[in-house]
Amino acid sequence: MSESREYYSRREEHGDVYISEEVLEMIAGAAALEVDGVTGLAGGSVGEQLLGRKKLSKGISILWESDNITIDVAIQIRYGNVIPEVAKKVQEAIIANVEATSGMQVADVNVRVGSISFEKPEEA
Numbered sequence: 001m002s003e004s005r006e007y008y009s010r011r012e013e014h015g016d017v018y019i020s021e022e023v024l025e026m027i028a029g030a031a032a033l034e035v036d037g038v039t040g041l042a043g044g045s046v047g048e049q050l051l052g053r054k055k056l057s058k059g060i061s062i063l064w065e066s067d068n069i070t071i072d073v074a075i076q077i078r079y080g081n082v083i084p085e086v087a088k089k090v091q092e093a094i095i096a097n098v099e100a101t102s103g104m105q106v107a108d109v110n111v112r113v114g115s116i117s118f119e120k121p122e123e124a
Contacts, residue, residue: 008064008104019102025060028071028109031097032060035089037081042074042114059114068107071098074114087111 007018029041043059059074071094077086091109098106 008069008102010103019104021062021064024062024069024071024098024102024104027098027101028060028062028073028094029058031093032073032075032090035086035093037077037086038075038090039078039117040076042076042112065107068105069098070108070110071106072110072112074112076115076117077113079116079118083113087113 006021008021008024010017010019032038032041041059061072063070063072073090073094075086075090077083090111094109095106098104
């Protein structure tokens with residue numbers, strides 16, 4: 001198996017390690033969803049949106065450059081949050097989680113706010 005856009009390969013002492021692009025997308029998605037103020041990931045296919053499927057890699061893309069990666073993430077935030085603050089926390093969370101779990105260096109995390117969610121008023 002060679003290094004490609006679908007797998008990142010790394011030669012280790014006891015053999016090769018292959019990490020799929022989808023695994024990195026899922027790690028990034030999970031990290032983004034843990035940030036206070038993020039209510040979901042934006043994007044994904046129309047079919048996923050119509051069927052209501054939640055996918056941790058939706059709205060996330062990865063660009064491979066040698067041992068560095070750039071991650072683009074589209075998020076949905078809760079109305080009332082300060083967008084730049086939430087975006088910075090998303091960047092920090094994704095970098096920390098992807099680097100800790102994969103051993104790869106994250107060069108950049110680009111955050112796009114794709115939508116805002118509004119809390120539904122509680123019925124009395």
